[in-house]
Amino acid sequence: MAQVLEFKLPDLGEGLTEAEIVRWLVEVGDVVAIDQPVVEVETAKAMVEVPCPYGGVVTARFGEEGSELPVGAPLLTVAVGATEAPSASPEPSADEEPSAGSGSGNVLVGYGTGAPAARRRRIRPAGVGAAAPVAAAAPAPVAAVDPAPVRPAPVAVAVGEVNGRQGPVAVVSPLVRRLARQHEIDLRQLTGSGPDGLILRADVDSAIRRAGEAGSATEPEARTTAESVVAAAPTVHAGTAAPAAAERIPLRGVRGAVADKLSRSRSEIPDATCWVDADATELMAARAAMNAASGPSGGPKVSVLALLARICTAALARYPELNSTVDTAAREIVRLPGVHLGFAAQTERGLVVPVVRDAHTRNAESIGAEIARLTELARTGKLSPAQLTGGTFTLNNYGVFGVDGSTPIINHPEAAMLGVGRIMPKPWVHNGELAVRQVVQLSLTFDHRVCDGGTAGGFLRYVADCVEQPAVLLRTL
Structure with missing residues (x-):
């Protein structure tokens, strides 16, 4: 019988307390092996591929690409012992532990082996019956998590569909993703000019220019903490171009x-x-x-x-x-x-x-x-x-x-x-x-x-x- 286990963002070492999700390497419904990398994260020091200590079927992912998670926050849940998307089943006992060989203590290769927790969080199925998909219950909120919660996708969805998004986004470079996040560009709406539709930085730059042109014509000026500076600026008379808004780049x-x-x-x-x-x-x-x-x-x-x-x-x-x-x-x-x-x-x-x-x-x-x-x-x-x-x-x-x-x-x-x-x-x-x-x-x-x-x-x-x-x-x- 499959057990749904929760894998949390591990301690990445050297006093690091949080990481940014750069790229998911697996989708909901994928079968993963023990110690297979499942997500690429960026810390304050390096890019790290995080391996999952469990082997089974991915039932849910937590956190969108670009969001920051603290150490200990849930990353994903895995149905251990399943080779395909699990059907609804009774919740295992809270005292039950994974069988030998179902998981690895090597949570992050190169940073030592961590001892497994005495108890693992179990995910309660949403319902019983062949017609009802099994949804992983959202874990208890972590105090340090600030981003808006992301509801896990049902296990029964197609492999290419995660959190309502159809298919993967054709972006390879983390720098392109970051540039799009900083300017609030939806990569799913872009058509890449690279090989096989790959989205390049030039595509994002073009989208930023288009958004800026549209914004200057239709959007009201946003209020910021720099209002006092704006108030002191010379008055813009009719027929003159409005001053460009200052760009804010997060220090992270x-x-x-x-x-x-x-x-x-x-x-x-x-x-x-x-x-x-x-x-x-x-x-x-x-x-x-x-x-x-x-x-x-x-x-x-x-x-x-x-x-x-x-x-x-x-x-x-x-x-x-x-x-x-x-x-x-x-x-x-x-x-x-x-x-x-x-x-x-x-x-x-x-x-x-x-x-x-x-x-x-x-x-x-x-x-x-x-x-x-x-x-x-x-x-x-x-x-x-x-x-x-x-x-x-x-x-x-x-x-x-x-x-x-x-x-x-x-x-x-x-x-x-x-x-x-x-x-x-x-x-x-x-x-x-x-x-x-x-x-x-x-x-x-x-x-x-x-x-x-x-x-x-x-x-x-x-x-x-x-x-x-x-x-x-x-x-x-």
Whole structure:
């Protein structure tokens, strides 16, 4: 006899308390296997495919794509032991547990195995009889759930029909879905211009323009909390165009997490920045020699970022004050035993900081390989929260954006960040003569609580010396 079990949004780890539903991977009526991914969610740190610990038939889904759910809120219900949509049956006993092999404790692959709850919520059938479809009863409301409740679809509906929507929406990109949500565009009303009717960003942009043109002609001006600003604006006379409405973008997901962390860093950390220009000509020559020695099939090339990362780990060994954090409650500086090196990476989802674990134990080639691996995961949105947290020092190569310098904001709760500008030919005095050299600006932002300017300056000068004379680094290898 099939048992209808409820699967809730699991703890995604690293202190995350909520997630946004990006894309459902199953429909009501689908048969799922144990640990099969059923939904793709976006947390403040990463995109995650959530596997279901039960095998059976999906009887209901909770939450529309684009809605946010807290950890512990229901995701879906599964009829365990059924291979097709279950018919009405008496409610199982409240003390009854799933049989062995019906579920998996591996609620989220990569985040540990959670112990099963002592009791599972059971879904009471709506009625008995062949003609009446079985509807999963809505679960008890969760206190943190703010979005409007979504009634689960009956089990007897066709596979392509969920919550009154006929067929799947031909959208692949989460960015396209988000853009449509922000502008209240119904994707079901669009005809995609991509292959097989795929809805592209250009289709959504066109719909936004059409909606804006229609709205300016027929809709009254919406009242907002910025009414005082509007009232102070010049009067619009007849025959003149009405001012465009300000666009409001919710601070959530990665953008919200970045905003919260940067705000906390600025409010809690008394930071200071020092910088120096360095002649990177010899470093670039050393890199070219390394890559030439490896030959055409000698493995991956060593990147400039990998060399700078290796220089940072050597500098942190000399100046461990900068590989620390501050326990504000205990009023203590906590020196950290190992270097977990974060590096800033810009992606379509925003700025993320993947972490190279135990960077102090790696050589430049190993660090470079790990940076390449994490960068590819970041590009495809597959970084896990564990790969984005736990850093002790951050390297920020903003030179890739074509800028020379910056004053980086420390990645809270770390104590320092090294910023690297672009490496470019500049006039430079070399061996007493003016020459064209490859020059880079290095900036160090540090927490003034963990050290004074002498320590920060010593760290930055050592980094610059290694950049100018890579042989200096050999003394620490």
